Amino acid sequence: MTRPAVERVLHGLVDLHCHSGPNPLPRAFDHVQAAKDGERLGMRAFLAKSHHHNTVMDLLAMGDRLAGVSTAVYGGIALNNQVGGINPHAVEMCLRMGGRCVWFPTISSSAHVAHHKSGGGFPKPTIPLTTTQVDVRGPDGALIPEVGQVIEVIAESGALLSAGHMAPDDIREVFTAARDTGVRRLVVSHPNFVIGSDPAQCRDFIELGAYIEHETSMYDSEVAQARGGPEMLMDWIERIGPEHTVLASDLGQVGRPMPVDSFVRVGSALLDLGLPEKDLRQMVRVNPSYLLGLDD
Numbered sequence: 575m576t577r578p579a580v581e582r583v584l585h586g587l588v589d590l591h592c593h594s595g596p597n598p599l600p601r602a603f604d605h606v607q608a609a610k611d612g613e614r615l616g617m618r619a620f621l622a623k624s625h626h627h628n629t630v631m632d633l634l635a636m637g638d639r640l641a642g643v644s645t646a647v648y649g650g651i652a653l654n655n656q657v658g659g660i661n662p663h664a665v666e667m668c669l670r671m672g673g674r675c676v677w678f679p680t681i682s683s684s685a686h687v688a689h690h691k692s693g694g695g696f697p698k699p700t701i702p703l704t705t706t707q708v709d710v711r712g713p714d715g716a717l718i719p720e721v722g723q724v725i726e727v728i729a730e731s732g733a734l735l736s737a738g739h740m741a742p743d744d745i746r747e748v749f750t751a752a753r754d755t756g757v758r759r760l761v762v763s764h765p766n767f768v769i770g771s772d773p774a775q776c777r778d779f780i781e782l783g784a785y786i787e788h789e790t791s792m793y794d795s796e797v798a799q800a801r802g803g804p805e806m807l808m809d810w811i812e813r814i815g816p817e818h819t820v821l822a823s824d825l826g827q828v829g830r831p832m833p834v835d836s837f838v839r840v841g842s843a844l845l846d847l848g849l850p851e852k853d854l855r856q857m858v859r860v861n862p863s864y865l866l867g868l869d870d
Contacts, residue, residue, distance in 0.1 A: 580842045581615055583851045587860035589620035589833055591763060591789060598626050598699040600828040605647050606636055608826065608833065612645035615834050618859070619646040619866060621674065625681045626656045628664065647811030648866060650675030650719045652738065653724070654682035659708040662723035669731040674866050676728055678738040682708035685741040687766045697827070700790060710744050717747055725755045734759040734865050749764045749782040759865045760784040761820065764792060767801060773813040780818045785861055789824035790840040796831050804843035816853035820861045
C-alpha cells in the first residue's frame with residue numbers, strides 16, 4: 575500500500591507508549607518535539623512514559639511550548655523504586671494533577687530483573703542510578719496493602735492501569751483486584767517481551783477487562799533490535815482479535831526512528847498481509863482513545 579494511503583488509515587492515531595524526554599536515559603526528542611512530529615499523521619494524542627518519574631510535571635512545565643500543537647500529550651507514573659515503588663501518595667498526586675496512566679513496576683519488576691540479569695537492559699543512563707526490585711506481594715504471597723490503595727486511586731480517577739513489566743501471575747492478581755475495585759481500563763504491553771505471556775494467558779487478561787498492547791518498534795524493519803516480523807504481529811492480532819489489541823510505538827530512544835514513521839511501516843506491512851483497514855483503525859485509534867479516556 576502506498577504511504578499516502580497508509581497515512582489516511584492511520585490519521586488520528588493515539589500512541590500509548592512514547593519514551594520522549596526529559597529522561598535519565600538518552601532520548602532522541604522531548605515531549606514537544608514528539609507532539610509536533612505527530613501532527614504529520616494528525617496524531618490525536620500520545621502518552622509520555624518514563625520508567626523513572628512522573629511525566630505530568632514535565633508536561634505542565636512545557637505548557638507554553640505545547641500550546642497550539644494539535645497533538646495532545648498526557649502523562650503518568652511508573653511504580654519503580656525511583657518514585658518509592660508501590661507508592662499511593664505519588665499516584666494520588668500524579669492522577670489528581672491530570673495524569674492518565676499508572677504503570678505497575680517496569681524496570682523494577684521481578685520479571686524485568688530476571689530477564690536482564692546482567693543489568694538494566696537499557697543504554698547507560700546519563701546519571702548514576704540504582705534500580706532495586708519492587709514487589710507487589712508480601713512474604714505470604716498476598717498483594718501488599720499499598721497495591722489496593724493505588725488501585726483505589728486509579729478507580730476514583732478513571733485512569734489507565736498498565737501491567738508494566740510484571741510477570742503473568744502478578745498481572746492476574748493485580749488485574750483481578752482492579753476489576754473488583756471498579757477499574758475499567760487495563761492494558762498489558764509487549765506480552766511476548768520481558769513479561770513472557772502467551773496468547774492463552776492474554777485471553778485470561780482480556781476476560782478481566784484488559785487490552786493487549788504490541789509495540790511497532792518490535793516489528794519494524796528499521797529497528798535493529800526488532801524481535802519479529804509483521805507476520806508474528808499479525809498472528810497475535812488474529813489470535814487475540816483487533817477489538818482487544820492496541821498498537822503503540824515504544825519509541826523515543828536515541829538511534830531509533832520517530833513513532834510516526836514506525837507506525838507507517840508496520841501499519842503498511844499489516845495491511846499488505848491482509849489486515850482490514852477498519853481493524854487497523856480499531857487498534858490505533860478506537861481502542862487507545864478509550865484507554866486514555868479521550869471521549870469521556
